[in-house]
Amino acid sequence: MKRQPDDRPWPVYASEDETQWLIVSGIGRVASAAATGYLAALAAPPRSACWLNFGIAGHPSLELGEMRRAGKVIDAATQRVWYPAEVTRTAPKADVLTTVDQPSSDFPGGGLVEMEAAGFFPTASRLATRERVQVVKVVSDNAQETFEKSITPARVSAWVAASLPDLLNYADALRAIAREVGDRGCDRGDLLDVAEFRLTVTQRLQFERLVERLDALGGVDADRLGGLWNGVTSGREALRILEGELADRPIHFG
Amino acid sequence: MDTIYVEEAVRDHVRTRELLQRFPKAAVLPCDSYGEVFNPHGQDFRLQKKNPALIVAEKRGTMVLPTPPGYGIGPKRNFYFSHLLNCLYDCRYCFLQGMFRSANYVWFVNYEGFWSAIEEQAAAAKTAGQGVCFFSGYDCDSLAMESVTGFGADVLDRFVDLPSALLELRTKSVGIRCLKEREALDNVVVAFSLTPAEVAAAVEHKAPSLERRIAAMRDLAERGWKIGLRLDPLIDYADFSEGYRRLVEAIFSEVPESSVHSATFGPLRFPKEMLSRITKLYPQEKLFAVPFELRADGLASYPEERETSLRAHVGDLLAERLGSERVFDCVAPVEAAENR
Numbered sequence: 001m002k003r004q005p006d007d008r009p010w011p012v013y014a015s016e017d018e019t020q021w022l023i024v025s026g027i028g029r030v031a032s033a034a035a036t037g038y039l040a041a042l043a044a045p046p047r048s049a050c051w052l053n054f055g056i057a058g059h060p061s062l063e064l065g066e067m068r069r070a071g072k073v074i075d076a077a078t079q080r081v082w083y084p085a086e087v088t089r090t091a092p093k094a095d096v097l098t099t100v101d102q103p104s105s106d107f108p109g110g111g112l113v114e115m116e117a118a119g120f121f122p123t124a125s126r127l128a129t130r131e132r133v134q135v136v137k138v139v140s141d142n143a144q145e146t147f148e149k150s151i152t153p154a155r156v157s158a159w160v161a162a163s164l165p166d167l168l169n170y171a172d173a174l175r176a177i178a179r180e181v182g183d184r185g186c187d188r189g190d191l192l193d194v195a196e197f198r199l200t201v202t203q204r205l206q207f208e209r210l211v212e213r214l215d216a217l218g219g220v221d222a223d224r225l226g227g228l229w230n231g232v233t234s235g236r237e238a239l240r241i242l243e244g245e246l247a248d249r250p251i252h253f254g
Numbered sequence: 255m256d257t258i259y260v261e262e263a264v265r266d267h268v269r270t271r272e273l274l275q276r277f278p279k280a281a282v283l284p285c286d287s288y289g290e291v292f293n294p295h296g297q298d299f300r301l302q303k304k305n306p307a308l309i310v311a312e313k314r315g316t317m318v319l320p321t322p323p324g325y326g327i328g329p330k331r332n333f334y335f336s337h338l339l340n341c342l343y344d345c346r347y348c349f350l351q352g353m354f355r356s357a358n359y360v361w362f363v364n365y366e367g368f369w370s371a372i373e374e375q376a377a378a379a380k381t382a383g384q385g386v387c388f389f390s391g392y393d394c395d396s397l398a399m400e401s402v403t404g405f406g407a408d409v410l411d412r413f414v415d416l417p418s419a420l421l422e423l424r425t426k427s428v429g430i431r432c433l434k435e436r437e438a439l440d441n442v443v444v445a446f447s448l449t450p451a452e453v454a455a456a457v458e459h460k461a462p463s464l465e466r467r468i469a470a471m472r473d474l475a476e477r478g479w480k481i482g483l484r485l486d487p488l489i490d491y492a493d494f495s496e497g498y499r500r501l502v503e504a505i506f507s508e509v510p511e512s513s514v515h516s517a518t519f520g521p522l523r524f525p526k527e528m529l530s531r532i533t534k535l536y537p538q539e540k541l542f543a544v545p546f547e548l549r550a551d552g553l554a555s556y557p558e559e560r561e562t563s564l565r566a567h568v569g570d571l572l573a574e575r576l577g578s579e580r581v582f583d584c585v586a587p588v589e590a591a592e593n594r
Contacts, residue, residue, distance in 0.1 A: 071257055071283045083283075083291045085356070086257060087304045094257050094281035129298040177301065185537055213543035250492040251540050254452035 010035050012042065020175075021045070029075075029099055029119030036123040048182035050132040050174040051124035054167065056140035056156060057097065057114035058147055060107040063139065065159040067166060070097035070135035074109050075118035077101055082121050085130045088173035092136055092166065105146045112137050132177060136170065138163050185212070195229045195238065203235040210242035217249040255280045255402075257307040259291050259358075264312045269363040273310065273402065285309070292339070292356045300535045302357035303344050308402075313337075313362035317371035321389065325584050327443070327482070327516040329385030329420055333375055337362050337405045338394035343426060344459040346541055347487055350393065352528035359394075361403055369412050376419040391424025391445070398427040406432035410439060417441055422482060426461045428470040438478035443515045445482025446471055448505065450497035453489050457541060464501070468508050475513035483572070486520035486584065488564045490544065490556050495567060502571045517572045518584040521565060523555040 001013035001022055013022040021043045025035035032053065062068070071094030073082045086094065096111030099118030107113050117135045124133040138159045141147040191211060192199070199207055228245075232238050258280045264270050265284070274282060285291055288311035321332040339360040340350055351357070362368075372388055379386035390396045390409065400406045406423065410432065413421045417440070424445045433444060449457075451464040462470075471481050483505060491497065524532065526548055533542045546554040555561055565583060572581045 071259075071281055072285070081285075081290060083259070083285070083294070085297060085302055085358070086307070087301045089256070089305055091256075094283060096283055125296050129296050129301070130294070131298050131301040181298070181301070209537075212537050216538045216540040216543035246543075246545060249544070251490065251544060252492050253450075253456040253497075254493075 008042075010038065012039070014043070018043070025116065025120075028115050029101070029117075031119070032116035033119035033123045036120050036127075040127050045127075046178075046182055047128070048132075048178045049128060050134070050178045051120075051128055052171060052174060053117060053120040053124070053135045055114060055116055055137055056151070056159070057112040057137035058104075058107060058141040059095070059112050059139045060110065060143045062142060064142065064145060064150065064155075065162055066139045067092045067163045068095040068097075068112055068137055068139070069093065070095065070112065070117055070121075070137070072096045072111075073117045073121050073135060074098045076108055077118075080118070080122075082118075082125070083130070084121065084134055086134070087131045087177065088170065090170050090173045091134070092170065097135060097137065103147055105148075107143070112139075132174065132181070134170075134174065136167065195232070197229070197232055197234055197238055199235040199238070203239060206239055207235070207242065210239065210246065213246055214242065214249070217246070217251065255308050256305065257281045257283065259283050259285045259288070259307060259309040261285055261288055261309075261311045264310055264363050267310075267312075267363050269365075269404070270310050273308075276402075287311075288360050292354070292358060292360055295355065297355045298535075299351050299355065299357045303351075306340065307358045309358055309360045311360050311362055312364050313367055317367050318375060318388065327387060327420075327422065327518060327582055327584075329379075329387040331375070331379045331384050331386040332389065333372075333386070334389040334392050335368055335372070336390070336393035337365065337368065337403060338399060340393070341395045342398040343395060343461040345426075345461060346457040346459070346536065346539055347489065347522060349524060349528060349532075351535060352524060352532040359399070361399075365405070365408055368409075372412065372419070373416065376416050380418050385420065386418070387420040387422060389422045389424065391422070395425050395427055396423040397425040397429055397432070400427070400429050400432055404432075407435075410436065410442065413439060413441055424482075424484060426458065426467060428462045428466045430470050430474060433474055433479060434477060438474075438480075440480075443480045443482040444471075444474055445484050445516075445518075447484045447486070448501060449485070449489055450493075450501045451504070452493070452497060453491065457489070464504065468505060471505070472508040475509050479513075480515035481509055481513050482515055483517035484519075485568055485572070486518060487522035488519055488561075488568055489522060489541070490560060490564055494564060498568050498571060502575065506575055511575055514576055514580065516580050516582060517576055518582045519565065519568045519572065520584045521555055521561050523553045526552055526554050529554045 001015050004012040004014055011024040021039055023035045023039045025032045069092040070084055076098050096109045097117050098109035098113050099115060100113055114137055121133060141150040228241050255277045260270060260282060262284055288309045291309055318333040318335040321334055326332040340357055376386055397406050420441050422443045422445050426447050446467050454464045475481050547557045548554050569583055
């Protein structure tokens with residue numbers, strides 16, 4: 001990933017093809033929510049994109065360096081709760097995660113404790129469904145080694161480096177999910193390239209659905225359909241033609 | 255099971271404890287109410303079908319619900335109930351994918367509540383001198399998750415003591431051990447959902463093949479269990495007429511007519527909004543690409559003339575074998591489910 005120009009409010013990195021982005025939000029829920037919103041505006045990702053918050057967290061009993069996914073996010077300040085839904089089989093094991101506003105040696109919730117997820121999750125889940133918004137943390141302190149003693153830049157770097165293979169594996173699985181969601185529709189806007197009529201927004205939606213249905217029932221011959229537009233001067237007429245095409249197409253199985 | 259959510263109220267329930275012992279590696283996460291996990295907006299049912307979590311919950315409120323008028327297999331009073339929400343299988347026509355926001359399984363472990371409600375309704379029907387039937391398997395498959403829930407074994411135990419009430423266990427599962435391990439009960443119908451083999455292969459993902467279901471029916475029939483044939487929803491396709499003829503022939507080549515308690519069939523119908531949600535999940539699914547007609551009752555279905563002809567054809571095929579008294583033209587309780 002390449003660092004983006006320095007005049008950004010947060011450090012931002014992007015892959016060469018700009019399909020993967022990273023923003024370093026800094027500490028706290030507000031920073032996390034704001035950075036998520038900023039990245040959404042900057043990168044303008046497709047609606048099928050996945051969002052992953054990665055960072056460090058305390059845990060009462062797990063070993064330092066262990067990685068966990070948040071299966072339940074609790075905002076300690078408001079007691080609001082979210083449940084990220086996991087659909088891959090490569091995800092780190094789930095645990096309860098509590099977001100607090102001040103560093104703490106207590107472990108409310110009995111699971112992970114950190115300072116960002118309750119800002120990130122509700123923001124990112126406006127941009128994607130809950131399966132595509134995930135929070136993954138590496139344990140940086142526990143009941144034996146509290147954060148004051150445990151967390152140093154060098155140790156954090158070492159834990160993150162050790163976690164990277166699993167994290168990248170998980171990120172690959174999320175990218176596959178994003179591709180799958182992105183591929184659901186049937187993009188046949190090309191059918192309109194040869195048309196001389198205009199469609200209203202509603203007609204455009206109807207047109208796309210009709211083409212999708214034709215596609216499902218055996219495909220659309222672009223050349224032939226292109227020819228059907230000869231002499232068609234209105235969107236309504238075009239929709240009627242597509243409906244006619246659909247009328248006698250039964251489903252074939254086997 | 256990778257992740258199991260457990261409602262606090264049933265954390266110490268015996269069925270919860272047994273479950274957690276069986277899945278020691280699963281992440282167990284507490285929740286106050288299953289709805290916190292199951293109901294929020296912004297979930298993708300289709301994605302969740304890849305790896306559903308299990309939510310262990312307590313069923314509250316009304317435990318058994320009346321079926322819509324006209325739905326039944328003989329008795330005057332008809333109720334349905336669900337110990338599970340969602341299904342192991344992934345049938346493309348299933349209304350659950352349009353009704354629930356989440357594909358996670360919700361398992362209600364307080365079976366005792368179901369038994370009380372069933373006993374109450376059974377007693378009321380007996381007092382009124384009317385027959386009563388309880389249908390299991392509309393928000394789930396009755397037997398597909400038997401190894402996790404043990405529901406089949408438990409419900410059969412209960413109906414031993416309710417001879418005046420009829421139980422329908424609706425399923426596509428061939429996991430029928432809980433039935434094979436005991437004597438057949440006269441007041442239980444094991445009802446298999448069936449579509450022609452080519453339809454089942456194309457749209458009933460993860461479900462046992464038609465051939466295996468028929469073999470399971472034969473096995474149960476040989477052991478004295480009453481079999482229900484459930485040909486709904488009827489799926490329209492190019493080879494509908496011959497496909498359903500072959501289906502009926504395949505069934506009766508293995509299952510004696512005398513073992514069949516009843517046969518039902520019903521149209522493919524969805525409330526308009528439900529169809530819209532399902533279509534958005536599967537925009538390229540051919541089942542939803544054919545024209546649907548919006549009826550006055552708000553349900554979308556095949557054009558009326560076509561639907562009538564499908565129903566007549568399948569009704570005739572079944573009546574030829576069973577006589578009309580064992581054949582029921584039913585509308586599944588999807589509308590009731592949507593409105594509850």
